[in-house]
Amino acid sequence: MHVDTSSAQDDERVDGESHGNALAAALDAAELALANRFGSAITLSKPEDLAGSGPAVVVRATVASSPFSLPRTLVIKHYPEPDDDASDPFAAEAVSYQLFTALTSEDRMCPELLGHDVNHRVLVLSDLGSAPTLADKLRMSDARVAEGTLLSWARALGRMHATTAHREADFNALLRRFGGQPASEDTEAADSADELPGVLSDVLGVATPEAVAERVRLASRRLDEGEYRAFSPVDLAPENNLVTSDGVRFLDFEHGRVRNAMIDVAHLRVPFAFWRGALALPAGMSEAMIAAWRAEVTGIWPRLADDDEFASALLDSHIACVWTQTARELPGLTDASDTGSTSRAAALESWWRELAARADHSDTDGIAEHAASVAAAIERRFGPGLELALYPAFR
Structure with missing residues (x-):
C-alpha cells in the first residue's frame, strides 16, 4: 500500500x-x-x-x-x-x-x-560555557559534592540579596526605561489564605480553624510589608543555576523583580518547592543552607542576626510558601496516578509535615496542629508510602 x-x-x-x-x-x-x-x-x-x-x-x-x-x-x-x-x-x-x-x-x-x-x-x-547545573549535581552520586554545591548556592543567593538590597528604586527606574512597569505586590499568598481552606475541605476533608487562616493572612501581610527587600530571580529552579569554576551563577531573569528576600529563603527550608523535580534533602541540609544564606546578609540587615527576629520572619515565609504551593497543586492531584515517593503528593506531604514540626517548635496559633492534620490527610488520600525520596546524590 x-x-x-x-x-x-x-x-x-x-x-x-x-x-x-x-x-x-x-x-x-x-x-x-x-x-x-x-x-x-x-x-x-x-x-x-x-x-x-x-x-x-x-x-x-x-x-x-x-x-x-x-x-x-x-x-x-x-x-x-x-x-x-x-x-x-x-x-x-x-x-x-x-x-x-x-x-x-x-x-x-x-x-x-x-x-x-x-x-x-x-x-x-x-557565555558561561557548558558547566553543570545545580540540578546535575543533585542527580549525581557524590553526596559531598552535592552538599558543597548547595551551600555555595545558598551563599551566592545571600550575596545576591545583600548586593541588591536598597536598590529597588534603581531597578524600577530601569524597568520604566525599557517600557516595563514595576511589579505590583504578589497577592498569591493572601489569595491562598482565603482559597485553600475550601480546597483542603473538599479534597482532604480537613477543616481550617479561623485562627489558622488569620495567621496565614498575617504572614502574607508581613511578607508584603517586610523590610528585607532585594532582587530575586523568582525562578530558583536548580536547572537555572550553573556551577562554574568561579562559583554558582544564576540564569534566567525573565521573572526577576525586587521583593521580600525571605520568600526566597523559604525555598531553602522547603527546597525548590515550585520545581517539578523537587525531592528531599538529608537531615540538617536545609538548616545549613539557611545558615549560609544568613551569614551573607546580616551585614546589610542587622536585625536578622537576632534569632527571634529571624525565626519569626522565616516562619512567615515558610507558612506562605507551603500554603501557596498547595493551593497551586492540590486541586490537580485529585485524579493523579503518580503517588509514589517522587510524586508531588509525596512532596506536599513532606512540606506540611516539616511545617508542623517548625510551627510546633514556635508554638504558633494552631498552625502546627493544622499542618499535621493536613499531612496525615494527604497520606490517607494519596498514600500509603508517600515518604519523599532523597535526591540521587544523597541516596
Whole structure:
C-alpha cells in the first residue's frame, strides 16, 4: 500500500525553515545590538540552539570577526513581542542583567550583559560555557559534592540579596526605561489564605480553624510589608543555576523583580518547592543552607542576626510558601496516578509535615496542629508510602 508522506515532509520542512529563520533572526538582532554598543560591525556565525525554556530563542554564537576584544562565543536571547495582557519578560530580564552588570565582577553572579536592543528585543550575554547545573549535581552520586554545591548556592543567593538590597528604586527606574512597569505586590499568598481552606475541605476533608487562616493572612501581610527587600530571580529552579569554576551563577531573569528576600529563603527550608523535580534533602541540609544564606546578609540587615527576629520572619515565609504551593497543586492531584515517593503528593506531604514540626517548635496559633492534620490527610488520600525520596546524590 502506498502511503502519502508529502504532508509530513512538508511539515518537517516548514518547521526546519521556521527554526532556521528564528536562529538567523536572533543573530541579525544581536549583530545590530553589538554594533550599537561598540560602534562598529561585528559578525556572528555558527548559531547553536540552546533550547531555552522561556519565550525567547536562546542561541550560542561564535564571534566570526570583530575589531574589539570579545569572548570567542556569546549567548543571545531574542524575544517575541509580548502578549498585551502579560508582563514583559524581555524588560524584566534586560533590567535584571543591567542591574548586575553595573556591579563589580566579584558581585556579579550571572552572565555579563554585553549588548541589548529594545526595538529588536534582544540581549547579548557572556557565555558561561557548558558547566553543570545545580540540578546535575543533585542527580549525581557524590553526596559531598552535592552538599558543597548547595551551600555555595545558598551563599551566592545571600550575596545576591545583600548586593541588591536598597536598590529597588534603581531597578524600577530601569524597568520604566525599557517600557516595563514595576511589579505590583504578589497577592498569591493572601489569595491562598482565603482559597485553600475550601480546597483542603473538599479534597482532604480537613477543616481550617479561623485562627489558622488569620495567621496565614498575617504572614502574607508581613511578607508584603517586610523590610528585607532585594532582587530575586523568582525562578530558583536548580536547572537555572550553573556551577562554574568561579562559583554558582544564576540564569534566567525573565521573572526577576525586587521583593521580600525571605520568600526566597523559604525555598531553602522547603527546597525548590515550585520545581517539578523537587525531592528531599538529608537531615540538617536545609538548616545549613539557611545558615549560609544568613551569614551573607546580616551585614546589610542587622536585625536578622537576632534569632527571634529571624525565626519569626522565616516562619512567615515558610507558612506562605507551603500554603501557596498547595493551593497551586492540590486541586490537580485529585485524579493523579503518580503517588509514589517522587510524586508531588509525596512532596506536599513532606512540606506540611516539616511545617508542623517548625510551627510546633514556635508554638504558633494552631498552625502546627493544622499542618499535621493536613499531612496525615494527604497520606490517607494519596498514600500509603508517600515518604519523599532523597535526591540521587544523597541516596
